[in-house]
Amino acid sequence: MNKKNSVKIKDGMINFSCRMHLCQSSCCGPFAGITSNLTSIDERPFEEIVLTDEDYNKIYSSGHAELIEEAVSEHMGKKYYKMALEKDGTCKALCNGLCTINDIKPTLCKAFPFYFDMFSGLCAIDCEGFSDDYWTEIENCQYALDAAKKMYEFWLKFYTKAESDN
């Protein structure tokens, strides 16, 4: 197995396959997101699993309100929602290594480990899913790329002031 678990792309193929419950460092556990030298304007911890409006509606209407926490952006003064975490940072929806809301899991979870960066475009966070032992066509990751786009759109909207604020 590739020790570094780093992303590689070659001839339309990507060395990624989510290890799911076999993953030793599941992105559902104590999760630190992308921490390297980045600072959130809102001083938001990178452990947060922020919910889009659609995520919130799906989770709330499916009777899992206890999995949702409210937060406020210091910078924008806007309310937003996130997944509730256990004290050690594990997502409260994780049970015996499995996501208990898998069919309605948040957009951020669908996107992970992919995200859009201002400088580099489509990027990936190194994780156990990257290995030279399994390659797949990039199109097979389309669901994750679409979710990454949605999260980018979420943040663009989040940091846009309402007209009445101007």
Ligand code: SF4
């Ligand atoms: S919602 Fe599910 S997939 Fe997302 S972090 Fe929690 S347990 Fe993992």
Ligand code: SF4
């Ligand atoms: S996306 Fe990566 S870190 Fe998350 S469960 Fe899959 S292999 Fe593990």
